Amino acid sequence: MLTYAIKRVALAALILFVVMLAMYGMVFLVPGDPASVALGPRATPALKAMLTERMGLDQPVAVQIWRFFANAAQGDLGIDVWSKRPVLDQILEAFPQTLLLGLVALSWALTLGITLGVLAVVYRGTFIDRALGLVSVSFISVPSFVIAIYLLLIFAVWLQWLPAIGAGKAGDIPSQIKALILPSIAVGIGWVGYLARMVRASMLEIMAANHIRTARAFGLPERKVVTRYALRLAIVPTISVIAVGLGSILSSAVFVETVFSRPGIGTLITGAVFKRNYPVVMGTVLVTTAFYLLVITAADLLIAKLDPRVRDALAR
Amino acid sequence: MRWPADTRALRALIRDPMGLMGLILVALFILMAVAAPLLAPYDPLALDVRAKLQSPSLAHWLGTDQLGRDTLSRIIYGARTALTIALTAIALAGSIGILLGLIAGYGPRWLDAALVLIFDALNSLPMMMFALAIITVLGPGTGTLILVVVLVSIPGYARLIRAQTLSLRSADFIVAEQAIGASTPRILMHHLLPNVIGPLCIVLSMDIPVVIMLEAGLSYLNLGVKPPTPSWGNILYDGYTAIRTSSTLVIAAGAPLVLATLGFTFLGEGLRDALDPRFATARPR
Numbered sequence: 001m002l003t004y005a006i007k008r009v010a011l012a013a014l015i016l017f018v019v020m021l022a023m024y025g026m027v028f029l030v031p032g033d034p035a036s037v038a039l040g041p042r043a044t045p046a047l048k049a050m051l052t053e054r055m056g057l058d059q060p061v062a063v064q065i066w067r068f069f070a071n072a073a074q075g076d077l078g079i080d081v082w083s084k085r086p087v088l089d090q091i092l093e094a095f096p097q098t099l100l101l102g103l104v105a106l107s108w109a110l111t112l113g114i115t116l117g118v119l120a121v122v123y124r125g126t127f128i129d130r131a132l133g134l135v136s137v138s139f140i141s142v143p144s145f146v147i148a149i150y151l152l153l154i155f156a157v158w159l160q161w162l163p164a165i166g167a168g169k170a171g172d173i174p175s176q177i178k179a180l181i182l183p184s185i186a187v188g189i190g191w192v193g194y195l196a197r198m199v200r201a202s203m204l205e206i207m208a209a210n211h212i213r214t215a216r217a218f219g220l221p222e223r224k225v226v227t228r229y230a231l232r233l234a235i236v237p238t239i240s241v242i243a244v245g246l247g248s249i250l251s252s253a254v255f256v257e258t259v260f261s262r263p264g265i266g267t268l269i270t271g272a273v274f275k276r277n278y279p280v281v282m283g284t285v286l287v288t289t290a291f292y293l294l295v296i297t298a299a300d301l302l303i304a305k306l307d308p309r310v311r312d313a314l315a316r
Numbered sequence: 317m318r319w320p321a322d323t324r325a326l327r328a329l330i331r332d333p334m335g336l337m338g339l340i341l342v343a344l345f346i347l348m349a350v351a352a353p354l355l356a357p358y359d360p361l362a363l364d365v366r367a368k369l370q371s372p373s374l375a376h377w378l379g380t381d382q383l384g385r386d387t388l389s390r391i392i393y394g395a396r397t398a399l400t401i402a403l404t405a406i407a408l409a410g411s412i413g414i415l416l417g418l419i420a421g422y423g424p425r426w427l428d429a430a431l432v433l434i435f436d437a438l439n440s441l442p443m444m445m446f447a448l449a450i451i452t453v454l455g456p457g458t459g460t461l462i463l464v465v466v467l468v469s470i471p472g473y474a475r476l477i478r479a480q481t482l483s484l485r486s487a488d489f490i491v492a493e494q495a496i497g498a499s500t501p502r503i504l505m506h507h508l509l510p511n512v513i514g515p516l517c518i519v520l521s522m523d524i525p526v527v528i529m530l531e532a533g534l535s536y537l538n539l540g541v542k543p544p545t546p547s548w549g550n551i552l553y554d555g556y557t558a559i560r561t562s563s564t565l566v567i568a569a570g571a572p573l574v575l576a577t578l579g580f581t582f583l584g585e586g587l588r589d590a591l592d593p594r595f596a597t598a599r600p601r
Contacts, residue, residue, distance in 0.1 A: 138578060292442050
């Protein structure tokens with residue numbers, strides 16, 4: 001188990017390194033130097049020289065790459081050339097907002113998704129099961145930003161029940177909760193469908209297992225069989241799905257934050273992409289990738305610990 | 317010789333209400349894309365500033381946008397943009413994925429290990445962040461968009477082909493080919509490829525709505541297809557900016573995205589059920 005853990009963590013670190021090296025390499029592959037690309041038509045020689053120096057582009061490539069990694073390891077992701085603020089500060093401000101949005105979205109999606117999945121199993125083969133199946137597929141396939149915009153139109157523009165933009169006033173919790181409702185629905189809705197399907201599929205598989213037949217043979221009520229004996233096992237695979245799905249949550253957060261003008265990683269990086277603000281883009285990608293790798297590695301280790309079959313396979 | 321089986325699958329697809337609906341929606345979508353010049357009542361780029369942001373009328377069935385362009389015509393041409401980008405990107409990614417997958421699965425061990433590491437690295441990036449990073453470097457545009465899709469999709473396709481190749485490389489008929497001195501390219505192209513490509517085709521077709529969604533999403537952020545080329549994403553953005561004055565545009569722009577993604581997903585699910593008897597029996601009756 002320990003060897004497995006060390007291997008997994010080392011692999012994650014290696015991947016992070018490869019990714020950042022590749023991204024850094026890409027910047028140099030592009031025709032034209034980043035400074036004049038970033039400045040666009042406003043580029044005067046003096047301005048260009050200043051930006052080149054400030055971005056450290058006057059140094060040899062190897063030195064630049066070394067500096068980037070050495071600084072990043074110390075938590076220094078460079079200075080945003082436009083706002084002159086440290087990149088890390090901006091990321092640390094934005095990240096909790098995105099994390100909050102993702103967690104709220106995921107928690108309601110988990111609650112509803114698992115409930116719907118169990119309902120589909122309890123009523124399997126009936127009209128309810130088929131209707132839930134259709135609803136799940138529809139939820140999965142419709143893009144989150146279209147849902148976000150339709151929600152905005154209905155609840156913020158027509159009915160005016162909820163705010164259209166922002167994350168609520170600082171210190172005013174009720175306004176922050178109100179501002180979170182629509183975005184979290186938009187981010188979470190696809191997950192409701194996905195989780196419902198997954199829980200249904202893995203429950204059906206488990207319901208055919210021997211221990212369920214034994215439980216029934218002992219005369220346990222069906223409710224208890226479903227919730228105590230089947231659901232508990234069916235939840236294990238959802239852990240890894242949720243961890244890997246974090247990437248898709250980040251993606252929908254980018255769109256949904258833009259639609260609702262919410263501060264967060266999504267608005268930070270899209271704003272930086274427009275201005276070709278390399279330090280902010282690189283920093284954001286580094287931090288989100290590191291976080292993502294951390295979560296999937298942790299989930300793999302957790303599953304290895306929870307599921308005796310995986311644990312035994314590793315021990316061999 | 318395969319025809320009887322294929323018509324059986326088609327009949328199974330049509331009998332399934334979800335599959336039938338998917339088939340109809342996708343057919344409509346493809347018709348819209350192919351026959352856009354015949355179907356569109358107006359030039360999608362023709363400006364008429366006096367008629368801006370109109371509500372639906374007999375002249376403009378879905379109203380007009382901020383520049384007085386006919387929304388229906390723009391949506392019809394938008395189908396063409398979406399389909400062209402999706403098909404180009406999927407075909408490119410599929411071909412490269414097949415090639416890399418075959419190399420990884422059939423080539424030397426060290427090359428396999430190196431390729432798998434690269435696939436894993438690409439796979440473990442949050443897709444959207446990766447896409448935005450590439451767009452920052454190369455600048456937005458249709459070419460960048462296709463490149464993003466290709467880079468994001470290759471690892472999955474290559475891994476699928478690699479797994480299939482690995483399971484076949486020591487099969488009797490391949491060993492026999494090696495024994496009679498067939499060249500490696502010949503073995504790869506004539507003997508391995510036809511046997512490994514089937515499952516990939518299903519995956520490729522199910523990825524079409526994903527690419528349509530990504531194209532629209534990035535175009536919505538103004539980081540994809542550049543205006544004035546009509547794309548569902550930038551029509552949606554135009555609607556979003558006018559959401560307080562007119563809701564027609566935003567509703568009209570979102571609808572084709574919802575219908576196209578639903579259609580492709582329903583069709584994909586229906587096809588999988590019709591083609592794969594294992595799934596068909598697992599379905600509740």
